[in-house]
Amino acid sequence: MTATPILRLRGIEKSFGPVQVLHDVAFDVHPGEVTALVGDNGAGKSTLVKCIGGIHPFDGGEYWFEGERVQVHSPRDAAAMGVEIVYQDLALCDNLDIVQNMFLGREKRRGLVLDDATMEEMAARTLEGLSVRTVKSIRQQVSSLSGGQRQTVAIAKAVLWNSKVVVLDEPTAALGVAQTAQVLELVRRLADNGLAVVLISHNMNDVFAVSDRIAALYLGRMAAQVKASDVTHSQIVELITSGRSGDLGLVHTNGATP
Amino acid sequence: MKAGPSQEEIRRHNLGTLLRHVHLGGSTSRAVLADRMGLNRSTILGLVSELSSAGLIREELPQDTGRAGRPSLVVRPESDRVYVLAFDVGVDRLAAARIGLGGVFLGRRETPWPRGGFDSGEVADVLAGFARQLMDTARDGTLCVGLGAAVRGLVRRSDGVVRSAAHIGWKEEEFGEDLTRRLGLGLPVSVENEANLGAVAEHLRGAGTGCQDLLYLHGDIGIGGGIIAGGQLLGGDGGYGGEIGHMVVNPRGGRPCGCGARGCLESEAGERALLQAARRDPSATGRDAVRAVVEAADRGDISARAALHDVGDWLGIAVGGLVNILNPRTVIFGGTLREVFLGSAAQIRSRINSHALGAAREHLRLRVGELGDDAVLVGAAELAFSEILVGPLETLARTGA
Numbered sequence: 001m002t003a004t005p006i007l008r009l010r011g012i013e014k015s016f017g018p019v020q021v022l023h024d025v026a027f028d029v030h031p032g033e034v035t036a037l038v039g040d041n042g043a044g045k046s047t048l049v050k051c052i053g054g055i056h057p058f059d060g061g062e063y064w065f066e067g068e069r070v071q072v073h074s075p076r077d078a079a080a081m082g083v084e085i086v087y088q089d090l091a092l093c094d095n096l097d098i099v100q101n102m103f104l105g106r107e108k109r110r111g112l113v114l115d116d117a118t119m120e121e122m123a124a125r126t127l128e129g130l131s132v133r134t135v136k137s138i139r140q141q142v143s144s145l146s147g148g149q150r151q152t153v154a155i156a157k158a159v160l161w162n163s164k165v166v167v168l169d170e171p172t173a174a175l176g177v178a179q180t181a182q183v184l185e186l187v188r189r190l191a192d193n194g195l196a197v198v199l200i201s202h203n204m205n206d207v208f209a210v211s212d213r214i215a216a217l218y219l220g221r222m223a224a225q226v227k228a229s230d231v232t233h234s235q236i237v238e239l240i241t242s243g244r245s246g247d248l249g250l251v252h253t254n255g256a257t258p
Numbered sequence: 259m260k261a262g263p264s265q266e267e268i269r270r271h272n273l274g275t276l277l278r279h280v281h282l283g284g285s286t287s288r289a290v291l292a293d294r295m296g297l298n299r300s301t302i303l304g305l306v307s308e309l310s311s312a313g314l315i316r317e318e319l320p321q322d323t324g325r326a327g328r329p330s331l332v333v334r335p336e337s338d339r340v341y342v343l344a345f346d347v348g349v350d351r352l353a354a355a356r357i358g359l360g361g362v363f364l365g366r367r368e369t370p371w372p373r374g375g376f377d378s379g380e381v382a383d384v385l386a387g388f389a390r391q392l393m394d395t396a397r398d399g400t401l402c403v404g405l406g407a408a409v410r411g412l413v414r415r416s417d418g419v420v421r422s423a424a425h426i427g428w429k430e431e432e433f434g435e436d437l438t439r440r441l442g443l444g445l446p447v448s449v450e451n452e453a454n455l456g457a458v459a460e461h462l463r464g465a466g467t468g469c470q471d472l473l474y475l476h477g478d479i480g481i482g483g484g485i486i487a488g489g490q491l492l493g494g495d496g497g498y499g500g501e502i503g504h505m506v507v508n509p510r511g512g513r514p515c516g517c518g519a520r521g522c523l524e525s526e527a528g529e530r531a532l533l534q535a536a537r538r539d540p541s542a543t544g545r546d547a548v549r550a551v552v553e554a555a556d557r558g559d560i561s562a563r564a565a566l567h568d569v570g571d572w573l574g575i576a577v578g579g580l581v582n583i584l585n586p587r588t589v590i591f592g593g594t595l596r597e598v599f600l601g602s603a604a605q606i607r608s609r610i611n612s613h614a615l616g617a618a619r620e621h622l623r624l625r626v627g628e629l630g631d632d633a634v635l636v637g638a639a640e641l642a643f644s645e646i647l648v649g650p651l652e653t654l655a656r657t658g659a
Binding site: 075141176178181184185187204205206207208209227228229231232233234238 | 604610
């Protein structure tokens, strides 16, 4: 657990036309830790993640990465810094195999042809580094994989590029208990290997099982970002539903200050 | 008064330490070994050649390094040649494995066993049969260097007598001696509590690698506990320590426990409590029944959710108290508690966070076991290896290599 965040957002503002979605959001992500991002539907989790990943530009605020102020205008910019996002729909191609999916759009070439051997080796090494043993062959088509295996491939694809921050949007949402356990173990292993992981989840057991910090968004504002060893389940539920819990959370905007 | 250690003692210690590094770390280059052990290269060279002429390790070219230049040799354990036998007396299965130096599974045998009364002699017979089958598959020139067994009960450290094992109905069983005799290998069987061995296994090869202070909770029919403090297994005066499952958490309204007390963690949060609270068919027991409760809770079944909520509460209360006393870095949930933890982590964490002192819990990590159902066998193997890792050449001489 290190004190300096690898990714630091300050005063983030985002509107879609007249609809304000994020207001004055601060968010820190630390290497070697899992940071859970929680919030009700419409609290702004997905928008925040898309802003981090460069899909949406911020209207205002500061984006700091490894101690430097950066401008992120596209997913390519984010990927170049080492920020990878795994979206809920995973964006895998069913008709391609695991290796082809992991290198989709970023294929290795040798001269004019694809360098299959190198790609296969890199894919195998990445899966091995994540202790993934559930996949029989890396030349298997993605359509033949289970939900948990697909999630695993999508996560492996994200860490293949020496990424430093990996954001996972509801990775266990559609999975059964056994596959959820596998994915959670993988999430934990990523952080234990030194990556900064952001986990979006609605399941409080998943959140408390793997995360080191919990950030709660409430109506587009960051209600609180706390260490998982300092809060209870009911405090987090309160932060999600009312933006406030005891001393934690937002000061109400009726002019009163604590 | 004795002066410092003699040269012979230092050399013996170094041989054991080097073998332990290779046993736990796998293929390692001599340069890395020199660095880790704080010895110069020529000393390492001497130790390596001594151990390799004894047939415990060998030096070879590493698999493709992907780098240019002449690769340096790596030191590997002779996993195929030097092995131990590990035995696990479970509550509903008996298992044995042949495990090579370096922790490689070379073979295993397993049989289901009806829950309830176990006759110690019969168990020893079955396990000895497994041992013979496993040793028949070993090539000529291979060598068994130790025997270790895990039992769900209290084991006296001095002589390995199983004082009591309520779930299988044992009392004062000289199981280790019995199994030693039936095997007739000229090696004694070391016996140890199963959760203690699980703790050792996760500490050396699993979720607690590199962590010197950890708690291990193992769920099957009951709840076993193992404590590693300062890198050492905490056994207490007679070796009976670490029984986290028999920590009383609910003395007033609690359920009676098999040990005679009321409101032990095991009677409040063990398999039976979970299945009863979730209103499960009493005939269904074991890992699949526990998993079914967690799955039902995930689908929204309210009695399953309430049951996990209660069990999570008791586990959190117990762990919170232990965090104040022992200040572990890691708490590992193994056996069926792995599923239970994932299904009630919010409750467990919340209880720990409200019961344990801030400073004692601030760096606490909660993890599930990485070795799964193999943890106990891996631990039994480590117990069996312990002698050769202390005095490699002496142990070889004794086992007649």
